[in-house]
Every structure is written in structure tokens, then in C-alpha cells.
Amino acid sequence: xxxxxxxxxxxxxxxxxxxxxxxxASPCSACRVRHLTFCQPLDDQELKQLSAIVTTxxxxxxxxxxxxxxxxxxxxxxxxGTMKVYKLLPDGRRQITGFLFAGDFLGLANAETYAYSAEAxxxxxxxxxxxxxxxxxxxxYPKLESRLxxxxxxxxxxxxxxxxxxxxxxxKEKIVSFLLTLAERAARRGQTSNPITVPMSRTDIGDxxxxxxxxxxxxxxxxxxxxxxxLQAGGRVDLRDLVALRNIAEGF
Amino acid sequence: xxxxxxxxxxxxxxxxxxxxxxxxASPCSACRVRHLTFCQPLDDQELKQLSAIVTTxxxxxxxxxxxxxxxxxxxxxxxxGTMKVYKLLPDGRRQITGFLFAGDFLGLANAETYAYSAEAxxxxxxxxxxxxxxxxxxxxYPKLESRLxxxxxxxxxxxxxxxxxxxxxxxKEKIVSFLLTLAERAARRGQTSNPITVPMSRTDIGDxxxxxxxxxxxxxxxxxxxxxxxLQAGGRVDLRDLVALRNIAEGF
DNA sequence: CGTGAAGTTGAGTATGCTCAACGGTGGTGG
DNA sequence: CCACCACCGTTGAGCATACTCAACTTCACG
Numbered sequence: 192x193x194x195x196x197x198x199x200x201x202x203x204x205x206x207x208x209x210x211x212x213x214x215x216a217s218p219c220s221a222c223r224v225r226h227l228t229f230c231q232p233l234d235d236q237e238l239k240q241l242s243a244i245v246t247t248x249x250x251x252x253x254x255x256x257x258x259x260x261x262x263x264x265x266x267x268x269x270x271x272g273t274m275k276v277y278k279l280l281p282d283g284r285r286q287i288t289g290f291l292f293a294g295d296f297l298g299l300a301n302a303e304t305y306a307y308s309a310e311a312x313x314x315x316x317x318x319x320x321x322x323x324x325x326x327x328x329x330x331x332y333p334k335l336e337s338r339l340x341x342x343x344x345x346x347x348x349x350x351x352x353x354x355x356x357x358x359x360x361x362x363k364e365k366i367v368s369f370l371l372t373l374a375e376r377a378a379r380r381g382q383t384s385n386p387i388t389v390p391m392s393r394t395d396i397g398d399x400x401x402x403x404x405x406x407x408x409x410x411x412x413x414x415x416x417x418x419x420x421x422l423q424a425g426g427r428v429d430l431r432d433l434v435a436l437r438n439i440a441e442g443f
Numbered sequence: 444x445x446x447x448x449x450x451x452x453x454x455x456x457x458x459x460x461x462x463x464x465x466x467x468a469s470p471c472s473a474c475r476v477r478h479l480t481f482c483q484p485l486d487d488q489e490l491k492q493l494s495a496i497v498t499t500x501x502x503x504x505x506x507x508x509x510x511x512x513x514x515x516x517x518x519x520x521x522x523x524g525t526m527k528v529y530k531l532l533p534d535g536r537r538q539i540t541g542f543l544f545a546g547d548f549l550g551l552a553n554a555e556t557y558a559y560s561a562e563a564x565x566x567x568x569x570x571x572x573x574x575x576x577x578x579x580x581x582x583x584y585p586k587l588e589s590r591l592x593x594x595x596x597x598x599x600x601x602x603x604x605x606x607x608x609x610x611x612x613x614x615k616e617k618i619v620s621f622l623l624t625l626a627e628r629a630a631r632r633g634q635t636s637n638p639i640t641v642p643m644s645r646t647d648i649g650d651x652x653x654x655x656x657x658x659x660x661x662x663x664x665x666x667x668x669x670x671x672x673x674l675q676a677g678g679r680v681d682l683r684d685l686v687a688l689r690n691i692a693e694g695f
Numbered sequence: 696c697g698t699g700a701a702g703t704t705g706a707g708t709a710t711g712c713t714c715a716a717c718g719g720t721g722g723t724g725g
Numbered sequence: 726c727c728a729c730c731a732c733c734g735t736t737g738a739g740c741a742t743a744c745t746c747a748a749c750t751t752c753a754c755g
Contacts, residue, residue, distance in 0.1 A: 276603075278603060278604070278606075278607045280607070280611060280612075280693065280694035281693060281694055281695055282694055282695075284611040284612075284694065285611070286606055286607040286610045286611045288603040288606050288607070299596050299599065300596065300600070301593050301594075301596035301597045301600065302597075302600070306599075306600040306603055306604075307603055329589070330585070330589075333582070333585040333588060336585060336588050336589060336592060337581070337582075337588060339592060340588060340591060340592045340595060341553050342553075343592060343595040343596060343599060344551050344552065344553035344595060345553045345554075346599060347551065347558075347595060347598060347599060347602065348552070348553065348554070348558040350599065350602035350603070350606070351528075351530060351540040351541075351558055351559055351602070352530070352558075353606055354530075354538055354540050354602070354605055354606060354609060355530045355532070355538040355540070357606060357609035357610045357653065358538045358609045358650075358651075358652070358653030359532060359536040359537070359538045359653065360532075360536075361710080361711095362710080362711065392732095392733070392734090393733075393734060393735090394733085394734095398610075399610075400610070401609065401610030401611065402711075402712090403711075403712060403713085404733085404734075404735095405711085405712075405713085405734095405735080405736085406710090406711055406712075407734095408733095408734060408735055408736080409711090409735080409736080411734095411735095412735075412736085441532065441533060442532035442533055442534055442536065443533055443534075613742080613743095614742080614743065644701070644702090645701075645702060645703095646701085646702095654743075654744090655743075655744060655745085656701085656702075656703095657702095657703080657704085657743090657744075657745085658742090658743055658744075659702095660701095660702060660703055660704080661703080661704080661743095663702095663703095664703075664704085
């Protein structure tokens with residue numbers, strides 16, 4: 192599972208999301224993923240205000256975006272590619288707390304510092320908003336803040352689902368739940384949900400699910416042998432028996 | 444560790460938080476825990492609006508407040524006592540996703556239904572807001588929505604910390620982290636942080652930390668034997684060596 | 696007191712981890 | 726263009742942490 196094929200596949204997405212050069216048109220109004228993001232409720236006039244404070248960031252796989260406990264100066268919006276956010280223990284144990292795709296935001300912090308580190312999984316593009324200036328805009332446009340609260344609520348529900356997974360599910364249930372969540376999120380973004388694209392490494396998956404790479408690998412093999420999934424080129428996973436998979440994920 | 448002693452200790456808190464009878468004074472303006480809650484930014488005039496839509500709920504240990512997948516018609520604010528929120532798998536496995544104390548809110552839902560069930564751990568009192576009417580108020584008072592977003596961000600950070608715990612910490616690290624978090628939250632509420640009050644059962648603690656009751660019990664014994672904590676009457680836990688405990692919790 | 700729930704302790708076990716070897720693949724440099 | 730190398734993924738063997746099942750104790754309450 193190399194990154195290369197994904198780098199290629201993301202290249203066009205990067206171009207789509209990139210702001211346009213013309214000065215009079217708001218770059219944000221041309222954004223292909225706006226309907227997925229927190230900017231969604233703004234009209235053209237308001238998007239111009241947003242455009243005035245945004246800059247874009249492009250990352251290659253492995254590039255860090257920010258580190259835990261660093262001053263939380265910016266909020267980001269993923270426009271293309273995949274990001275991961277994680278927390279570390281002093282001895283190197285790592286918990287990936289989320290994978291982020293187009294439309295997801297990161298960097299929301301109540302405290303002065305980020306609560307986690309963020310790093311690119313694939314080639315990725317992001318919008319970067321200075322926190323202070325964005326807060327001014329939030330104060331001016333309550334519907335923006337409302338949208339952000341809605342997205343934060345959604346994330347909270349996802350976090351609780353993940354706690355159930357981490358605390359109470361078996362390795363097999365974890366992997367299957369993970370695959371189905373990927374499929375669901377892809378569908379939500381309007382992408383194909385079967386076969387799904389799994390851009391992250393076995394190690395990343397393990398660190399997300401509270402497993403080791405070996406266990407992740409063994410479980411994939413087991414699912415493959417059982418005819419529930421099949422692994423295809425480019426890190427794609429074909430979900431062969433959705434009913435059976437859903438039963439496993441729910442713990443039946 | 445019975446609930447009784449806690450029921451007694453909470454009785455006065457219940458009275459403190461109970462709305463007053465006079466019609467012209469806003470009950471909310473007399474609230475003892477307002478500075479901890481999302482109502483905090485409102486002035487007296489605005490609190491009156493809030494009072495108009497609030498009702499109060501009192502629960503005894505074990506009382507359910509609402510169930511997962513039930514229509515999310517209300518949002519709640521804990522004013523006294525301890526609540527737990529949890530998710531279930533079909534075979535009965537349970538993950539408690541949080542314990543809630545005075546000042547914490549619950550029932551925030553982006554979807555039509557609650558994402559979890561909620562139940563009283565001790566005697567508890569809550570404010571109940573009809574979701575629709577509260578949303579009207581949120582639209583009218585952006586500072587309310589802003590405050591709610593801040594609290595949701597804080598919860599998200601806590602959820603990520605909990606994922607790190609569930610996915611990557613040992614039983615001992617989990618228990619110690621849990622005790623220290625309880626101490627920190629007690630301090631935040633202005634209560635004594637040592638000894639701490641642990642109002643929930645071993646089973647609840649296990650379901651919160653992804654452990655069994657037996658492992659929780661064994662680990663407490665181990666910490667006690669090691670002189671790191673001591674168990675006192677009324678479910679109080681004395682943290683004997685904070686430095687050592689912090690090192691364990693952080694994974695050193 | 697008697698009873699039932701909660702907590703503790705013990706013995707044996709299983710799930711997932713550790714340590715290790717090997718194979719494939721893509722990227723690099725000669 | 727090919728050979729090498731590093732990284733990722735897979736598989737195996739043995740082990741450890743936490744679980745299961747069970748007995749016993751403690752405690753709250755009737």
C-alpha cells in the first residue's frame with residue numbers, strides 16, 4: 192500500500208480546491224468542498240470576508256501541520272487528502288484520535304494550545320484561518336458559529352462511538368467498524384463507498400483502533416479468508432458482504 | 444461503597460440549586476452553579492428568558508434520564524449530583540462515555556436522537572430545556588452559542604484524552620488517570636480535590652475505563668498496598684503521593 | 696440479624712502483544 | 726536500466742495482561 196497512487200489521485204483534487212487567481216472573485220466561492228465545511232452557511236458577500244483572512248497549505252505525506260501543546264494560533268479546514276490527528280505518551284505510545292478528510296476542520300481549541308498533533312497521511316490541502324480573526328468573524332456571523340457548533344456536536348457523537356469501540360470491541364469488531372465508518376464517510380462526501388479507499392498504513396490503523404500492526408494485519412487476513420472483504424490495488428478494500436460486516440461491527 | 448452517604452451529602456446541594464418560589468425573581472439568577480454552566484454569560488434580564496423555558500428534574504440513583512436513539516427533545520444541565528452517560532452493544536457490553544457533575548450539560552445532539560443513554564449515579568438535580576425553545580434563545584443570544592461551543596470544544600479535548608486512555612494505557616495507568624481527572628474536575632468546581640469523592644461503583648468505573656470490575660478492584664488494592672492511595676469511608680479516596688500518581692498517569 | 700448487592704480475592708484462560716523472520720514494493724542511486 | 730535498500734505488510738511462536746468463572750467477604754438495609 193504505497194502513497195504514490197494516492198498522491199496521483201489527489202493531484203486533481205488539489206487543483207479543484209485551490210483558490211483561483213482572480214482578485215475580484217472570492218476564492219472561497221469557487222471552493223468545491225464548501226458544502227461539506229463550516230463555511231457552508233455563508234453567502235458570496237460573506238465569503239469575501241472569509242477569503243480575506245484565509246491562506247492555503249499543501250502537505251505531502253508525513254508533513255506535520257502542528258504539534259500538541261503548541262500555541263493554537265490557527266484553525267484549519269481540510270480541502271483535499273487525508274490528515275491524522277494524534278496524541279502521544281512520553282514512551283512513544285500513540286493514539287490517533289481521528290482521520291480527517293475533505294470538509295473536516297481541525298485545530299478547534301478552547302485552551303491556548305492544541306490538544307493534539309496533526310500530520311498529513313496523503314498529499315493534502317488545507318485552508319488556514321488565524322484563530323483571532325476567525326473568532327471576529329464568528330462573532331459577526333452567528334450562523335457560522337452555529338454551524339461550527341453543529342459540526343462539533345457531530346464530532347462529539349463520533350468520539351463517543353470511538354470510545355465504545357476502544358473500550359469494548361474485539362479486534363475483529365474494531366477493524367470492521369473502522370472499514371464501515373470509512374465507507375459511510377466517503378458516501379457522505381459523495382465518493383464511492385464500495386470499494387473504499389484506505390489511504391493509511393497498518394500502523395496508523397492500529398494506533399487508531401488501539402491495536403498493533405500485527406493484529407491489524409492478521410485481522411485483515413482473517414476477514415479476507417472469510418470472504419468478507421477483498422484487498423485490491425491502491426489500498427482499496429472491497430466490502431463483500433455488507434450485512435455480515437454490519438453484524439460484526441455492531442457486536443452481534 | 445453505598446450510595447447512601449452521597450445521597451445525604453447531596454441533599455443540601457439539591458436545595459441550594461433548586462429554583463426559588465418567588466415569581467418576579469428569575470430562578471436562574473439564584474443558581475449556585477451558574478458560573479460553571481453554559482448559562483454563565485447571560486445577564487439578569489436574559490436569565491429571565493431562560494427561566495421561562497426551564498423545568499427541573501430530580502433523580503435518585505439508577506433513574507434513567509433518557510435513552511440512546513430516543514428523540515432528542517431536551518437539553519439538560521446538571522446542577523447537583525453525578526450522572527453517567529453510556530452506550531450499549533446488543534449483547535450487553537457497555538461503555539460509559541462520561542460522568543457528569545454540577546455545571547456539565549448533556550443531550551447536545553446534532554441528529555434527531557440522543558447518541559447515548561443517561562442515568563443518575565447519585566441523587567441528582569438537572570435543569571431541562573426544550574431543545575427547540577433553547578435553539579431560539581441561542582439564535583437570539585450569540586454569546587450563549589459561543590459559550591456552548593467553548594464547552595463543546597472542551598469536551599472534545601476530554602474525549603480525545605479518554606481515547607488515549609482507552610486505546611493505549613494499562614489498567615494501572617487508567618485507574619490513576621481516572622482518579623486524577625476526578626480530582627481536577629472537583630477542584631474546577633471549587634470542591635476539595637484531596638481526598639476525592641468517588642460516587643460510582645466498581646462496575647461503572649470498569650465500564651468507563653474499558654476494564655472489568657475485578658480488574659478495577661485488584662488495581663485499587665495494588666495502589667493501596669503500594670501506599671499511593673488509601674480508601675476511606677463514604678467512597679472517598681485519599682491521594683497519598685501525587686507526584687508518583689501523576690507519573691503513572693502520564694505513562695512514565 | 697438475615698438478605699442481597701457490591702466488593703475482593705484466587706485460579707485458570709484467552710485475546711492480543713512482543714519479538715522475530717521473511718517477502719514484496721517503491722524509491723534511489725549508480 | 727537495473728540493483729540495492731528501506732519500509733511496509735505478513736506470518737509465526739511464545740508470552741503477558743487482563744478476562745472469565747467462582748468463592749468468599751463486607752456492608753447497607755430491611
